Amino acid sequence: MAPVPVAEGIFTWPSDEPQLIGSRCTSCQIVTFPVQASCPRCASTKMEAHLLARRGRLWAWTTQEFPPPSPPYAGPTGDAFVPFGVGYVELGGEVRVETRLTVADPEALTEGMEMELVLVPFRADEDGDEVMTFAFRPAD
Numbered sequence: 001m002a003p004v005p006v007a008e009g010i011f012t013w014p015s016d017e018p019q020l021i022g023s024r025c026t027s028c029q030i031v032t033f034p035v036q037a038s039c040p041r042c043a044s045t046k047m048e049a050h051l052l053a054r055r056g057r058l059w060a061w062t063t064q065e066f067p068p069p070s071p072p073y074a075g076p077t078g079d080a081f082v083p084f085g086v087g088y089v090e091l092g093g094e095v096r097v098e099t100r101l102t103v104a105d106p107e108a109l110t111e112g113m114e115m116e117l118v119l120v121p122f123r124a125d126e127d128g129d130e131v132m133t134f135a136f137r138p139a140d
């Protein structure tokens with residue numbers, strides 16, 4: 001029952017203060033998440049790994065009320081499914097990240113509120129290990 005990351009290269013792991021791993025174009029400085037092999041703005045292939053800020057501002061959000069199509073969704077379905085929040089958080093003025101939110105009540109969230117990255121259990125894999133994914137929660 002060891003926790004494992006949902007995928008390699010998405011966030012720093014293991015880490016007490018996890019950060020999302022993005023990429024930055026060394027030509028025009030645009031930041032992407034997740035990592036991209038070429039720049040979406042100038043098409044340069046000179047992208048370098050870039051750790052994103054752990055805190056950011058909530059930009060848009062909603063609630064996922066039913067299981068998304070699978071694949072790519074690999075979480076609980078049927079009676080095991082629990083609605084969850086999803087949204088965009090702007091990090092460091094660099095990039096907007098599409099993310100899960102720990103809050104599934106849209107009324108409890110406000111535009112521009114400060115959010116913080118956390119890792120949360122997502123599902124158990126075939127070995128019974130807890131698969132961890134990232135989410136943002138309202139910052140203290």
Ligand SMILES: [Zn+2]
Pocket residue numbers: 025026027028029030039040041042043044
């Ligand atoms: Zn570029």
